[in-house]
Amino acid sequence: MKPKHLAPMALLMMTGHALRNWFRWLVLVLIVATTRNWWNRWVVLTILGLLGYELIRAGLRYWRFTYLLAATGITVTSGIFQRKVRHIPYSRVQTLQRQQWFFLRPFQLESLTIETAGQETDKGEASLLAVPLSVGDQIEQLRQPDPATLPAASPTDVSSAPANGGANNQADTDYQIDSHDLNLYALSSFGVMPIILGLLYLTEKIPDNVQHEAMSYLAHLAVLVVLSLVAFGIGISLLLSYLGIISRYYQFELTRHGQTLTTKRGYFKRITTSVKSAHVQAIRIKQTVLRQWLHLATVQALVASNAAEQEDDADLVLLPVLPEADALKVMKPFVAWLPNSVPALDPVPAANRWLYIRNGILLYLLVDAVLLVAAWQFAPQYLKAVSLVAAILPVVGFFQGRYASRAAGLLILSPQLVVLQTGRLFARQLFFVPRPAIQSVTLSQSIWMRPQHRMHLAVNVRQGDGNEEIEVRYLQEATALALRKWYLHEA
Amino acid sequence: MAEQLPATIKRVWVIGALLNALGWLALAAALWVANSWWAWPLWLVVIALALAVLHPLVHLVLIPYRYAFWRYQITPDAVYLKKGAIFRKEEALPITRIQNVTLEAGPVLAHYHLQAVSIETASTKHEIDGVTPAVAAQLRDQIMQLAMEARDEA
Numbered sequence: 207m208k209p210k211h212l213a214p215m216a217l218l219m220m221t222g223h224a225l226r227n228w229f230r231w232l233v234l235v236l237i238v239a240t241t242r243n244w245w246n247r248w249v250v251l252t253i254l255g256l257l258g259y260e261l262i263r264a265g266l267r268y269w270r271f272t273y274l275l276a277a278t279g280i281t282v283t284s285g286i287f288q289r290k291v292r293h294i295p296y297s298r299v300q301t302l303q304r305q306q307w308f309f310l311r312p313f314q315l316e317s318l319t320i321e322t323a324g325q326e327t328d329k330g331e332a333s334l335l336a337v338p339l340s341v342g343d344q345i346e347q348l349r350q351p352d353p354a355t356l357p358a359a360s361p362t363d364v365s366s367a368p369a370n371g372g373a374n375n376q377a378d379t380d381y382q383i384d385s386h387d388l389n390l391y392a393l394s395s396f397g398v399m400p401i402i403l404g405l406l407y408l409t410e411k412i413p414d415n416v417q418h419e420a421m422s423y424l425a426h427l428a429v430l431v432v433l434s435l436v437a438f439g440i441g442i443s444l445l446l447s448y449l450g451i452i453s454r455y456y457q458f459e460l461t462r463h464g465q466t467l468t469t470k471r472g473y474f475k476r477i478t479t480s481v482k483s484a485h486v487q488a489i490r491i492k493q494t495v496l497r498q499w500l501h502l503a504t505v506q507a508l509v510a511s512n513a514a515e516q517e518d519d520a521d522l523v524l525l526p527v528l529p530e531a532d533a534l535k536v537m538k539p540f541v542a543w544l545p546n547s548v549p550a551l552d553p554v555p556a557a558n559r560w561l562y563i564r565n566g567i568l569l570y571l572l573v574d575a576v577l578l579v580a581a582w583q584f585a586p587q588y589l590k591a592v593s594l595v596a597a598i599l600p601v602v603g604f605f606q607g608r609y610a611s612r613a614a615g616l617l618i619l620s621p622q623l624v625v626l627q628t629g630r631l632f633a634r635q636l637f638f639v640p641r642p643a644i645q646s647v648t649l650s651q652s653i654w655m656r657p658q659h660r661m662h663l664a665v666n667v668r669q670g671d672g673n674e675e676i677e678v679r680y681l682q683e684a685t686a687l688a689l690r691k692w693y694l695h696e697a
Numbered sequence: 698m699a700e701q702l703p704a705t706i707k708r709v710w711v712i713g714a715l716l717n718a719l720g721w722l723a724l725a726a727a728l729w730v731a732n733s734w735w736a737w738p739l740w741l742v743v744i745a746l747a748l749a750v751l752h753p754l755v756h757l758v759l760i761p762y763r764y765a766f767w768r769y770q771i772t773p774d775a776v777y778l779k780k781g782a783i784f785r786k787e788e789a790l791p792i793t794r795i796q797n798v799t800l801e802a803g804p805v806l807a808h809y810h811l812q813a814v815s816i817e818t819a820s821t822k823h824e825i826d827g828v829t830p831a832v833a834a835q836l837r838d839q840i841m842q843l844a845m846e847a848r849d850e851a
Binding site for chain 2: 510583644645646647648649650651652653656666667668669672673674690693694
């Protein structure tokens with residue numbers, strides 16, 4: 207077989223990438239040159255030269271980049287002067303991410319990111335910018351017959367999976383998002399906050415004289431008008447955030463082919479990610495307070511690879527949103543070791559709950575102290591406003607602690623599975639962790655907790671290249687010790 | 698059954714506390730310079746100086762307790778680490794999860810003929826502050842041997 211070049215669209219994309227890096231400098235130069243009357247032929251020549259250089263470089267890179275799908279693996283050859291040849295055996299492909307920008311769709315092309323195991327993040331990757339869809343299908347097919355290795359947590363999965371080599375496109379299990387739920391999800395997103403903060407930041411950046419004029423003008427307007435302006439701003443940011451989420455999870459789809467889980471999502475950029483079920487370390491069901499009220503939940507997988515690095519929280523989203531009651535029912539066909547329903551957890555003893563609240567309040571009092579000292583020292587004119595915030599924060603701390611104390615709990619469901627729940631920052635997270643995926647367990651206890659037999663418990667699970675610590679605080683000592691015993695007792 | 702760290706580790710900790718003091722003093726010096734050049738408030742210097750005394754002092758006072766409570770234990774199945782005097786912490790990991798074991802010694806540890814052991818799983822790192830080289834090598838061999846056996850059985 208002959209090594210192939212990428213599709214010509216890749217040349218455009220490479221050029222685009224190169225130009226994007228120069229873009230802001232170019233804009234800056236254009237602005238400066240125009241305002242200061244710098245225009246002369248040298249500026250023009252330099253800009254043209256740079257553009258030409260980037261174009262030629264992109265062309266060379268394109269020309270020197272080839273890939274080959276051989277019988278045993280993928281070979282990628284790259285580099286203009288220093289040639290780099292990478293061989294990736296199919297069996298070592300840990301995740302295959304397929305991304306299709308909208309402009310690639312008419313040409314039946316897509317971008318592929320091939321990731322291998324190993325903690326050397328960038329080196330383990332090969333990316334093919336634009337190749338025909340058949341290439342991805344072929345890789346997908348060739349890497350299929352590989353016995354699962356890592357945690358032997360899904361033995362039932364193997365038996366229930368029909369022995370298809372991934373050759374046909376018939377999925378074993380399929381899920382598609384409900385547009386009504388997606389709507390609710392986008393509406394209940396907290397993504398609005400950063401946008402509002404961004405707007406505030408921008409108003410800070412507006413030059414003083416402009417601001418003054420605007421302020422004196424505003425002062426003459428009725429309060430109502432100001433309020434409606436604010437409402438308008440918030441409305442716009444809500445809309446942006448809403449559209450952002452919709453386009454992100456547009457036509458979300460989760461499928462299982464034998465041992466491979468595949469998600470597809472996105473409008474402008476259709477992203478397809480597949481991971482082997484064996485690399486799923488734990489399943490997390492996440493709900494913010496807002497979504498708890500709406501009875502909506504998000505299901506994520508903690509995966510031992512970088513597949514999800516572009517996702518929220520670096521976790522692979524398996525189900526962006528669905529009614530809370532259906533979460534496990536829908537998920538079970540995809541991840542066989544999950545229970546059928548959410549079990550009732552052993553909560554933190556009622557006598558220990560006030561500690562969560564105390565800690566929440568204390569934490570915010572500390573923040574208060576820092577804020578007040580800073581304001582008093584550096585910005586006395588804001589002292590009043592800061593004091594107001596400082597008065598509210600401990601109340602937030604109270605509710606945050608109360609929320610966390612009510613969410614926290616755990617249950618040993620079977621010799622192979624534990625369920626833990628935490629409530630950080632007004633978001634409830636329910637974890638299903640198979641025993642083989644737990645890397646270590648840490649118990650901690652201060653000397654003040656000892657007489658009351660209270661104990662913190664932390665379970666460590668691999669997530670991406672890092673660690674996810676799932677901590678349940680102020681448990682009864684016996685509960686924490688029982689979990690450690692369960693964990694260390696080898697069957 | 699559980700092993701205690703070698704007694705010389707206390708001296709290593711003392712040196713660590715003193716180095717800590719040096720760090721705070723350096724910060725105090727920097728703040729003092731900032732005070733004289735850019736009129737930063739003087740109390741920042743005072744705070745840094747106070748910390749330069751308090752932080753190492755707390756460390757030093759706690760060293761006997763820290764030493765008294767530090768234990769490690771390696772059974773055929775698992776590694777247990779217990780540390781902390783006021784905030785007690787117990788780490789437990791099965792031998793089967795161990796990915797690698799690293800022995801390390803900076804100049805201070807090396808001076809006291811000690812080595813720090815760090816045991817890594819796929820996602821966490823567990824450290825034993827210092828053991829004698831003989832124990833360190835023995836630990837490494839024992840853990841690697843056990844890990845290998847455990848893997849063979851699996």
